Amino acid sequence: MATISFDLVSPENLVFNDEVGTIIVPGKDGDLGILPGHSKVMSSLRPGRVMVYSEDKNLIKSFFVSGGFAEINPEKCIVLAESVVEVNSLEKTSIEKEIQELENKEGKESEEQLSVAKAKLEAINVNYYHKI
């Protein structure tokens, strides 16, 4: 089984850079599973979960991204994300509080923040495979 090189980049730094087996990224119109040899795709991302699996299909890491872009070619996958957090470090209670606060506010900006916060919550709650 071959590997594909994966870069996760945020404006502040390079978050992840390694050879991996599979990556799942939250594409705008639905999740994309990326295996080595994937055809060339450029996609924008919705807020959601980027999951990284090793060559033997075990989950290595999972990150929450608040949107961004993915550039995919057969050897390499690059994800440019505006903000990146590891899903394990997200705290359910504080996000729920944030959502409540944002729901009371109005305006375009807080609406955007709200959708990001909701996606965060979803990212914690959603079921996913530890092994595929």
Added chain:
Amino acid sequence: MPSLKDIKTQINSVGSTKKITSAMKMVAASKLRRSQEKAEAARPYSSRLEEMLSSLASSAASGEGIIKLLTGTGNDQNYVVVPVSADRGLCGGFNSSINRETFKLVKSLEGNGKKVQLMPVGKKSRDFFNRVMKDQIIESFVDLNVSSTGYESALNISNKLQELYFDGKFDKCILVFNKFKSAISQEVTQQQLIPLDVSNSEKEEEKENSSNAIYDYEPDEETILKDLLPKNVSIQIFKVLLESDAGEQGARMAAMDNATRNAGEMIDSLTLKYNRTRQAFITKELIEIISGAESI
């Protein structure tokens, strides 16, 4: 002739100045390292973004809405100039060179009959332009604290710029900032931010494109471009802020190094003067004693 005590006081005060400047130099040096690391860490993102953008740019037809960030408004009558300076002084010619360059740019644009507005970033340029062209300032950004909340500040600036741009308030935006060349040298650079200048990167991309197959786009090129363009503006600003921050620390380090050395030289020459004066007093006293003894 100054008394011995005067010289002594002077030596002491120069000595304490020297202590301060050498401490500032150390602080600037360690901050410089951090800023430099930050600037380097941000590089992969901005270069990737640029690559993506330039491969998309060719597909953009002249259009409405966000695409205008790329294609321009079709006019070039109204300019916004954004000088990026530091919040604090004591860093040599760092701030004044930005202000001078911006001033020159504004004057030459105005000479060509353009309307120019200013959006200074950093206290030093805000204060300067508040004095000389107060009515042309539309907004200013100070206390950015680039090293900790740089990206948020960049977002603020870029949101404001885009808001004004889509309101039709200006046609072109030019950044003036200090490009970080090395720890001791910065270069005042002008960069056109809006509309995006892809001419340089496009050429490289053409080479790459010939060997690479075309990408599939999801959802489609236009949607991606619409997401990408505003983001690119923020990222460019972020990059400039980081460069300018690193440059500021470098400039401060060099300036303080100079000041420390000058203080050292001054102390040396003052000490020499002190010793000479002391010797002169002793000699004078001796002569007085001897001539007094002789006269008896």
